[in-house]
Amino acid sequence: xxxxxxxxxxxxxxxxxxxxxxxxxxxxxxxxxxxxxxxxxxxxxxxxxxxxxxxxxxxxxxxxxxxxxxxxxxxxxxxxxxxxxxxxxxxxxxxxxxxxxxxxxxxxxxxxxxxxxxxxxxxxxxxxxxxxxxxxxxxxxxxxxxxxxxxxxxxxxxxxxxxxxxxxxxxxxxxxxxxxxxxxxxxxxxxxxxxxxxxxxxxxxxxxxxxxxxxxxxxxxxxxxxxxxxxxxxxxxxxxxxxxxxxxxxxxxxxxxxxxxxxxxxxxxxxxxxxxxxxxxxxxxxxxxxxxxxxxxxxxxxxxxxxxxxxxxxxxxxxxxxxxxxxxxxxxxxxxxxxxx
Amino acid sequence: xxxxxxxxxxxxxxxxxxxxxxxxxxxxxxxxxxxxxxxxxxxxxxxxxxxxxxxxxxxxxxxxxxxxxxxxxxxxxxxxxxxxxxxxxxxxxxxxxxxxxxxxxxxxxxxxxxxxxxxxxxxxxxxxxxxxxxxxxxxxxxxxxxxxxxxxxxxxxxxxxxxxxxxxxxxxxxxxxxxxxxxxxxxxxxxxxxxxxxxxxxxxxxxxxxxxxxxxxxxxxxxxxxxxxxxxxxxxxxxxxxxxxxxxxxxxxxxxxxxxxxxxxxxxxxxxxxxxxxxxxxxxxxxxxxxxxxxxxxxxxxxxxxxxxxxxxxxxxxxxxxxxxxxxxxxxxxxxxxxxxxxxxxxxxxxxxxxxxxxxxxxxxx
Numbered sequence: 001x002x003x004x005x006x007x008x009x010x011x012x013x014x015x016x017x018x019x020x021x022x023x024x025x026x027x028x029x030x031x032x033x034x035x036x037x038x039x040x041x042x043x044x045x046x047x048x049x050x051x052x053x054x055x056x057x058x059x060x061x062x063x064x065x066x067x068x069x070x071x072x073x074x075x076x077x078x079x080x081x082x083x084x085x086x087x088x089x090x091x092x093x094x095x096x097x098x099x100x101x102x103x104x105x106x107x108x109x110x111x112x113x114x115x116x117x118x119x120x121x122x123x124x125x126x127x128x129x130x131x132x133x134x135x136x137x138x139x140x141x142x143x144x145x146x147x148x149x150x151x152x153x154x155x156x157x158x159x160x161x162x163x164x165x166x167x168x169x170x171x172x173x174x175x176x177x178x179x180x181x182x183x184x185x186x187x188x189x190x191x192x193x194x195x196x197x198x199x200x201x202x203x204x205x206x207x208x209x210x211x212x213x214x215x216x217x218x219x220x221x222x223x224x225x226x227x228x229x230x231x232x233x234x235x236x237x238x239x240x241x242x243x244x245x246x247x248x249x250x251x252x253x254x255x256x257x258x259x260x261x262x263x264x265x266x267x268x269x270x271x272x273x274x275x276x277x278x279x280x281x282x283x284x285x286x287x288x289x290x291x292x293x294x295x296x297x298x299x300x301x302x303x304x305x306x307x308x309x310x311x312x313x314x315x316x317x318x319x320x321x322x323x324x325x326x327x328x329x330x331x332x333x334x335x336x337x338x339x340x341x
Numbered sequence: 342x343x344x345x346x347x348x349x350x351x352x353x354x355x356x357x358x359x360x361x362x363x364x365x366x367x368x369x370x371x372x373x374x375x376x377x378x379x380x381x382x383x384x385x386x387x388x389x390x391x392x393x394x395x396x397x398x399x400x401x402x403x404x405x406x407x408x409x410x411x412x413x414x415x416x417x418x419x420x421x422x423x424x425x426x427x428x429x430x431x432x433x434x435x436x437x438x439x440x441x442x443x444x445x446x447x448x449x450x451x452x453x454x455x456x457x458x459x460x461x462x463x464x465x466x467x468x469x470x471x472x473x474x475x476x477x478x479x480x481x482x483x484x485x486x487x488x489x490x491x492x493x494x495x496x497x498x499x500x501x502x503x504x505x506x507x508x509x510x511x512x513x514x515x516x517x518x519x520x521x522x523x524x525x526x527x528x529x530x531x532x533x534x535x536x537x538x539x540x541x542x543x544x545x546x547x548x549x550x551x552x553x554x555x556x557x558x559x560x561x562x563x564x565x566x567x568x569x570x571x572x573x574x575x576x577x578x579x580x581x582x583x584x585x586x587x588x589x590x591x592x593x594x595x596x597x598x599x600x601x602x603x604x605x606x607x608x609x610x611x612x613x614x615x616x617x618x619x620x621x622x623x624x625x626x627x628x629x630x631x632x633x634x635x636x637x638x639x640x641x642x643x644x645x646x647x648x649x650x651x652x653x654x655x656x657x658x659x660x661x662x663x664x665x666x667x668x669x670x671x672x673x674x675x676x677x678x679x680x681x682x683x684x685x686x687x688x689x690x691x692x693x694x695x696x697x698x699x700x701x702x703x704x705x706x707x
Binding site for chain 1: 403437440453457464466467468470473479521526529684686
């Protein structure tokens, strides 16, 4: 097994699914000839895990199956849905998650209701891949984390990988799934997270199954994406101080694997939820609400919710730093929880 | 002189048109009698546009309708029973009674029911048409013609002589052309020469908004120029004209000639829905359009040709009324009410996900 970047595992998985099923195709802005702005639709890996730049996805599968779509999110998503109804398995890329709001009607009121409005006769095997999250100097419209919008809608599965293995396993599950999946990828993790990719061409991670990223006994952290990375940094510091942290990566945001999270909190009695999306009606508040319901009598201290302020995303580096939850923020919350105050 | 063959073809257009009219008027009446809930969106007055188009559909062609496409669905072959099951919210409805009565669709006939979001369907049609292009390409029937630098190809492809693709049928009103979705769909279809026929039913009013409040150009079809496709405005109440013009567009689309925007001038006789008094229009305007009743236009043409046959018409009418009567009897006496909790089991194809939803509901009400 070769070590590769998270984004390489994403490309490799699409590549292998396109080899396997000729009904799978990719469409998006700059996805074809250019290979995508992040190069997610460019090259598969070679033996050492680095991209094999001798052949692009566009050249391997042809310009119709790696479509350079017009600069039009409604056409990309609405078009993908139409092709799904006509028998295909589209993987639509929205260049930045910030732009996904343009296509909201198609996602929520067409893809998400297709099975429902045909009483289960039709389904919508659509995968929407989109990079989310900040810490890259992207500013107001290249840094957003809007996943809660889709978790709050009906009929959509929402997934996000934070390891190379999950990138491969979750994306394969998404592509083969008969229901619409919003697959969000933290852009900060694209090339900073590396790992060994599974070699099994059928390797899949089940929907709605969290992963215990690290086992521990004193306190539970729940996080994904870049906040998982920060939670792990905090975990290493706490460990040196003798605090044992259990870190849970939900992997699927809808449906949530509540059992894994609640069981962990029942064991540790303490919970810190970390996300970089807005604090109101978001991931942190959702987890906190559900954990208190499931683990109320085992809680030793209040659940801590860490998230971003309810403002648009700032650009200036110092402001961006202030905007995002830091390792220090997580440490402070964890220490408060450990002191049971 | 009467041409019996031609006459047969004409009555094949007339039958679904009359069926649509009779079914529609009957459903208005049933709604007003309180025999089904929600509201009702009548398409009376727009039958020629719908039937003249719908008769060109083949199996596997997607119909992406708006909310006034009863006629297209009848032409495609939907039965009165299936329509009644939907308006009465019965378990036998194609949507399992989960939708509004007039969001007609039928997966068995490749008809995608509309959403309340006007024009979203227009984009779906382009996507299905793109799938048809991919079908042909995968079968080796499409040759891509790269530009001389070998860089770009979009829209520059040729279909093997004699091959025919599926065609997507998109219906929408004049109001929908004000939406960004309309633009993005026609733009996409225009770029790639997709096999789709865009039928705009211009009935002058988008609910209460007049055409001029949604469309800045003289004609809706003028918009086609922006998308590199032919645009044409026709008499949407003359079924022969609709059938001929749509037929040419469908043939061109199937053979790789790209999309067409067809603006059919027509009129809805009644309100936007049955709860709309339509008092934004003048009585004179309504009366003028009723004189151009698609059924009367048909009759006038047939009389001119000497092919109007009262006996045939009476026979067709009797057969249709019998089908409708039977459908109403069935829906009111024999059909099944849906289970009040059945909606919990159909949001996803993946059954374990429906179980997640159901468990949450049971936790609330259990």
